[in-house]
Amino acid sequence: FNQKCKESVWKYQDDWEKLTERLGFWIDLQHPYITYDSNYIETLWWIIKQIWDRGLLYQDYKVVPYCSRCGTSLSSHELALGYKEDTEDPSIFIKFKLKNSRKEEYFLVWTTTPWTLPANVALAVGEDVDYVKVEHKKQILILAESRLAVLKGKYKLLKKIKGQNLVGLEYEPLYQFVQYKEKAHYVVAADFVSTEEGTGIVHTAVMYGAEDFELGAKIGLPKKHLVDLEGKFVKEVKPFAGLFVKDADPRIVSDLKERKLLYNAETIRHTYPFCWRCDTPLLYYAKTSWFIKVTEVKEKLIKNNQEIRWIPDYIKEGRFGEWLNEVKDWALSRERYWGTPLPVWRCEKCGFQRCIGSFKELAKYSQTKIAKDFDPHRPFIDKVAFQCEKCPGTMKRSPEVLDAWFDSGSMPFAQWHYPFENEEKIDKGEFFPADYISEAIDQTRGWFYTLLAVATLLKKDAPYRNVICLGLILDKNGQKMSKSRGNVVDPWTIFNTLGSDSLRWYFYTMNQPGDSKNFDQKGVEDVVKKQFLTIWNVFLFFQTFAGGKFSPETLVSKHILDHWIISKLHLLIREVTESLNSYHITEAGRKIEKFIQDLSNWYLRRSRERFKQENNSPDRAAALNTLFEVMVTLSKILAPFTPYLAESLYQNLKSTIAKVQKPWQESVHLENWPVEEKSPIDYNLIKNMELIRQIAELAHFARAEAKIKVRQPLSQLVVAIPEFKEEYSAILRDELNVKEVNKIDRLPKGVDWxxxxxGGLKIGLDLTLTDQLKEEGISREIIRQINSLRKKANLTINDEITIYYHTADPYLEKFFVFFKNSIAQETIAAAITDYSKVKKVQEEKEIKIEGKSIRIGIEKL
Structure with a gap:
């Protein structure tokens, strides 16, 4: 059995490792910590011993959450992991007949757990609550005055009574399967009685409710189980014997109805706890368990929490802080076979107990040698017994094992076999605390809590400095993913079609880490189209002009666009570094996205003609070196976010260099993180360029409104903006395809404008189209159409072509004469000729310009 348990630990190892590597999750897969390892367990024993020595480990009999299928109790934090909303349960109102009454007089009681009714021993009321007796359907019912709305139909108010005056009244039990020695079936006072729901009278079954149990222990109500550890009724409960309690609910309701003790039966949808392991509905069940008195260190828990940076920050005082404020003692023991054995031995004769904190201590008391390959699991550990030091009796181990969450919460220490090894590295801060951990929001009741609880119990500081608490991933409609709904997305489907980097980036930037994420594959596809393809196209542009013979130079470019993009780059380094140091991943990702768009849609678009200059052009060299520096640095910035894309970008950039020298590394992931240089950041330039882009955007809107395409040159743009600096005019001329940019005081008026x-910006465009401007616009349209044929033919900038044309219109004919040189230059054409000199072309199309046809074809030389 133990071997099968060990095998199950490793069952999905290959799957997890493949997923981890494909996702680009960089962790040490060769040296995982293993919770069933003997060294790991020895540390757990040592931790339990420290808790024992402080008097914080105790055994008690009380109601705990219990899974009848797993056969074990659960802790409060485990309970929180399995709540299901919208669970359907019975909602019934039952009549308990007042004893020794000559009338048909009943207490009206509400419950959602009919299975607990056979174990009813009392009814609880609030002493200060106002109750009433009402005549209703020829019976007298007693209930809280504020809950009269639950009655169906008319009633007559007979009497008002304070709850304290009901205390002590006896009633006839619904069932009498067992005889109790203690007094039972009478009205008692309880401060937990609520009038927010039900009838203000609470059915009390002390063995199946925490508050009921505490009340019963306080006033001496009988304690007897009618349900066994499998969650089934015992043989004494003859009508329902052997039935699982939840399955017995309808039978009990039916029985009460037949006996005319059921007032009303409905169903309710509410939140109910299920076992987080096996999905069985949990029972609240009185039993003996071992507990850690976490309530004793509550203030230290709260203090340690203040030292942690939570992302999102509201978790600290919200979900996690509130959990700590209401912290319960930790139900530690489990009635299981496989797990870390509880290291407590008890004398069979006198009851003396000893907690063992190491294998060496075990050897000392048992007077046996502990072998190196000692296996501390059951059944082997159960065979280790020794003589009691208080009497002649024998000490045997208490049979329980530990909550598996105690194993995981102890990992900062147990993975290093502390304190038996690595003591200094833990105590002096090398291995403890962790700088950063991350898990989903449900772990505020799980791992986040148990890590903090164990460290605090050991009188240590908080075990982690920074924690990113992740929201849950839902489907695109905001529904939880489940196999039954058919809305589960296999990550491998995304990996195999869109890559893992795209999925990573999607989650980084869609919203804040703590927010729930409505997953939509279209969003991942958009990442590829809008971000990754943009980055890659910028690289391909550089590669095209670098030509595999690029020699990076340290140049100080005087070009305003180079100066601007380098300023933006170093500002990006600063902002992303600050965001990552603050664990604000979304902000960092979105700043990178903005930079990528600035690089592609402004710097590259406005610098494109510079790259086409002669190879010995200083301006071309400046543009190439600037773009190269930006792309190399960008690959380093992207590395933590998109490890595969960053590596590919880095290696491909390296391949464009004629002779690779230091400081290139084997991988981008071995590079140092970029360091911001303050001197290149020109804030005035960044501010001015932002203004230029706003002017350009406004002018584009004006063109669109006038229905004049950008390909059509216009004579002038006027700018009535005091902050506008005329040295930026050339950028606007090229961007907006205007002949002049002029700064003026007032905008002109007239039909030609x-x-x-x-937002304080004022611009104007002269719409007057001279013949020269019209002809230039037509030539640009012809160039655009030819370049679209080049693209269709998959030609590169190194591929020269011959252009063939044919038109019956003399007006269009002249464009291939007067604009021949500009058309050839813009389309990389070696020759332009008419169709009469060719029978077949590589690509061709027929287009219309001003309603007149022209056929154009190209052929690669």
Missing amino acids: ITKEE
């Missing part, structure tokens, strides 16, 4: 004002 279109003006725009927005």
Whole structure:
């Protein structure tokens, strides 16, 4: 059995490792900590011994959450992991007949757990609550005055009574399967009685409710189980014997109805706890368990929590802080066979107990040698017994094992076999605390809590400095993913079609880590299209012009666009570094996205002609070196976010260099993180360029409104903006395809102008189209159409072509004469000729310009 348990630990190892590596999750897969390892268990024993020595480990009999299928109790934090919303349960109102009454007089009681009714021993009321007796359907019912709305139909108010005056009244039990020695079946006072729901009278079954049990222990109500550890009724409960309690609910309701003790039966949808392991509905069940008195260190828990940076920060005082404020003692023991054995031995004769904190201590008391390959699991550990030091009796181990969450919460210490090894490295801060951990929000009741609880119990500081608490992943409609709903997404489907980097980036940037994420594959596809393809196209552009013979130089470019993009790059380094140091991943990702768009849609678009200059052009060299520096640095910035894309970018950039020298590393992931250089950041330039882009955007809106495409040159743009600096005019001329940019005081008026004002910006475009401007616009349209044929033919900038044309219109004919040189230059054409000199071309199309047809074809030389 133990071997099968060990095998199950490793059952999905290959699957997890493949997923981990494909996702680019960089962890040490060769040296995992193993919770069933003897050294790991020895540390757990040592931790339990420290808790024992402080008097914080105790055994008690009380109601705990219990899984009848697993056969074990659960802790409060485990309970929180298995709650299901919208669980359907019975909601019934039952009549308990007042004893020794000559009338048909009943207490009206509400419950959602009919299975607990056979174990009813009392009814609880609030002493200060106002109750009433009402005549209803020829019977007298007693209930809280504020809950009269639960009655169906008319009633007559007979009497008002304070709850304290009901205490002590006896009633006839619904069932009498067993005889109790103690007094039972009478009304008692309890401060937990609520009038927010039900009838203000609470059915009390002390063995199946925490508050009921405490009340019963306080006033001496009988304690007897009618349900066994399998969750089934015992043989004394003859009508329902052997039935699982939840399955018995409808039978009990039916029985009460037949006996005319059921007032009303409905169903309710509410939140109910299920076993987080096996999905069985949990029972609240009185039994003996071992507990850690975490309530004793509550203030230290709260203090340690203050030292942790939570992302999102509201978790600290919210979900996690509130959990600590209401912390319960930890139900530690489990009635299982496989697990870390509880290291407590008890004398069979006198009851003396000893907690063992190491294998060496075990050897001392048992007077046996502990072998190196000693296996501390059951059944082997159960065979280790020794003589009691208080009497002649024999000490035997208490048979329980530990909560598996105690194993995981102890990992900062147990993985290093502390304190038996690595004591200094833990105590002096090398191995403890962790700088950073991350898990989903449900772990505020799980791992986040148990890590903090164990460290605090050991009088240590908080075990982690920073924690990112992740929201849950839902489907695109905001529903939980489940196999039954058919809305589960296999990550491998995304990996195999869109890559893991795209999935990573999608989650980084869609919203804050703590927010729930409505997963939509279209969003991942958009990442590829809008971000990754943009990055890659920028690289391909560089590669095209670098030509595999690029020699990086340290140049100080004087070009305003180079200066601007380098300023933006170093500002990006600063902002991303600050965001990552603060664990604000989404902000970092979105700043990178913005930079990528700035690089592609402004710097590259406005610098494109510079790259096409002669190879010995200083301006071309400056543009190439600037773009190279930006792309190499960007690959380093992207590395933590998109490890595969960053590596590919880095290696491909390296391949464009004629002779690779230091400081290139074997991998981008071996590079140092980029360091911001403050001197390149020109904030005035960044501010001015932002203004230029806003002007350009407004002018584009004006063109669109006037229905004049950018390919059509216009004579002038006027800018009535005091902050505008004329040294930026050339950028606007190229961007907007205007001949002049002029700064003026007031915008002109007239039918030949279109003006725009927005947010303090005022611009105007002269819409007058001279013949020369029209012809230049037509030539640009012809160039665009030819370049679309080049793209269709998958040609590169190194591929020259011959252009063939045919038109019956003399007006269009002249464009291939007067604009021949500009058309050839812009389309990389060696020759332009008519169709009469060729029978077949590589690509061709027929287009219309001003309603007149022209056929154009190209052939690669």
